[in-house]
Amino acid sequence: MTRTALITGITGQDGSYLAELLLERGYRVVGMVRRSSTVTFERIAHIQDDLVLAPGDLLDEVSLIELLKTHRPDEVYNLAAQSFVQTSFSQPVLTGETTALGVTRLLDAIRIVDPDIRLYQASSSEMFGKVVEVPQRETTPFYPRSPYGVAKVYGHWICVNYRESYDLHASSGILFNHESPRRGLEFVTRKISNGVARIAAGLTDELRLGNLDAQRDWGFAGDYVEAMWLMLQQDTPGDFVVSTGETHSVREFCELAFARAGLNWEDHVVVDERFFRPAEVDLLVGDATLAHTELGWKPTTSFTELVHLMVDADLEQVERQVGCNDAGRRSS
Numbered sequence: 001m002t003r004t005a006l007i008t009g010i011t012g013q014d015g016s017y018l019a020e021l022l023l024e025r026g027y028r029v030v031g032m033v034r035r036s037s038t039v040t041f042e043r044i045a046h047i048q049d050d051l052v053l054a055p056g057d058l059l060d061e062v063s064l065i066e067l068l069k070t071h072r073p074d075e076v077y078n079l080a081a082q083s084f085v086q087t088s089f090s091q092p093v094l095t096g097e098t099t100a101l102g103v104t105r106l107l108d109a110i111r112i113v114d115p116d117i118r119l120y121q122a123s124s125s126e127m128f129g130k131v132v133e134v135p136q137r138e139t140t141p142f143y144p145r146s147p148y149g150v151a152k153v154y155g156h157w158i159c160v161n162y163r164e165s166y167d168l169h170a171s172s173g174i175l176f177n178h179e180s181p182r183r184g185l186e187f188v189t190r191k192i193s194n195g196v197a198r199i200a201a202g203l204t205d206e207l208r209l210g211n212l213d214a215q216r217d218w219g220f221a222g223d224y225v226e227a228m229w230l231m232l233q234q235d236t237p238g239d240f241v242v243s244t245g246e247t248h249s250v251r252e253f254c255e256l257a258f259a260r261a262g263l264n265w266e267d268h269v270v271v272d273e274r275f276f277r278p279a280e281v282d283l284l285v286g287d288a289t290l291a292h293t294e295l296g297w298k299p300t301t302s303f304t305e306l307v308h309l310m311v312d313a314d315l316e317q318v319e320r321q322v323g324c325n326d327a328g329r330r331s332s
Contacts, residue, residue: 004028004071008058008106009079010051013182014122016043018077018225023050025229030071032056032080043182058102064109068117075232077120078106081151084186085126088148089278099151100158107162107170118169118232121159124152125176125217125243125284135287138174138239156239163237171231176217176243176286178224179306181313188250189218189310192257197314199268200261201322206268210275212251217285219244220301220309230295243286244299256307261315 005022009015010031022029030052031044041048056067058080068076081099082088088095103121110117128136129145144150156172163170183190188209195207219242227242258265291297301309 002026002028003075004030004073005075005077006030006032006067006071006073007077007079008032008056009081009122010053011041011043012079012083013043013180013184013221014079014178014225014228015077016047016182017180017222018079018228019044019047019051021225021229023047028052030054030067030073032067058098058105061105061109064106065113068109068113072114073117075118075120076106076110077122077228077232078103079122081122081155082148084184085146085148086186086275088146088151092147095147096151096154099148100154103155104158107158107168110168111162111166115166115168118237119159119171120228120232121155121170121172122228123156123159123172123174123239124149125174125241125286127153127156127174128284131283134283135243135245135285136241137287138241138290160239169232169237171234171237172239173224173228173231174239174241174286175224175227176219176241176284178219178221178242179310180221181310182221183310189253190314192250192253193307193310193314194318195268196257196261196263196311197318199263200315201318203318203322206270208270208272208275209250209254210272212254212269212271213249215247215249215283215285217243217245217247218253218303218306219299220306223299223301227291227295227297230291230297234294238290238294240291240295241286241288242291242297243288244303245286245288246303247283247285248303253307256304257311260308260311 005027056063082095126149127142130143142153159170162168179189198204254265
């Protein structure tokens with residue numbers, strides 16, 4: 001029988017890659033979308049006709065119950081959240097309502113409608129924050145350094161609580177930073193790749209960034225959604241770190257990105273203190289041994305390949321935009 005999967009946050013980077021993977025594996029894919037005039041379907045436009053899009057909101061448990069009753073999913077992937085760390089400092093309450101309490105509402109809806117539904121919860125390496133050991137693994141204590149990280153810790157532990165209290169098949173993926181050409185422009189990696197493309201096209205001459213020494217474990221989002229799926233195929237639920245095991249600085253990302261376009265990053269990057277976080281997370285690097293041994297998962301895209309992939313995509317996109325603008329001016 002065809003399995004049904006429900007994805008919250010389907011219009012985001014991870015949601016779009018996960019939807020592609022599930023469709024390829026024969027799933028009926030239902031995507032939860034909030035009723036909003038600002039929802040964009042750009043990332044799923046190429047597969048939208050193959051999806052079932054249904055209204056729902058993590059702020060409204062009744063809508064979640066109705067969604068589960070109507071579509072009866074076998075698996076639920078909770079990817080929806082207020083996921084931008086910098087914004088969580090200016091909107092901490094909204095971040096908590098969505099990223100923390102939203103998980104509780106979804107778990108409770110599953111408990112009420114069908115406890116046999118399997119849930120994947122998107123946890124985050126930001127939960128480790130001010131790290132107490134390197135690398136970070138499933139047993140590393142959490143020390144979040146942002147309202148986003150704090151909210152993710154709540155979401156993580158409420159999954160553990162419901163798993164142990166109600167015997168739900170709820171698994172959490174503690175995903176380290178994962179990027180792609182579909183990343184939002186508010187994230188530093190995409191800000192860099194897009195900035196490189198705009199500078200290469202002569203649209204601007206500088207790129208303003210914050211802490212260049214911050215180090216992250218960056219992987220490709222298309223690889224990481226495979227790990228999400230694998231977690232829900234296990235007989236026993238659990239929590240898994242998903243990472244590359246390598247760490248690179250924002251400065252390294254800049255060097256590779258600008259070099260890909262034949263540019264010297266030092267000629268264009270300006271450090272701007274406005275982009276520093278009130279509490280910085282300096283070093284994140286994961287140990288994904290458990291995912292390797294129990295899930296059989298390993299990343300396939302290197303750091304250099306990831307940077308090149310993002311820069312190439314933005315170079316192409318900006319070139320198209322410039323061409324369209326030039327054509328528009330000529331026709332007028």
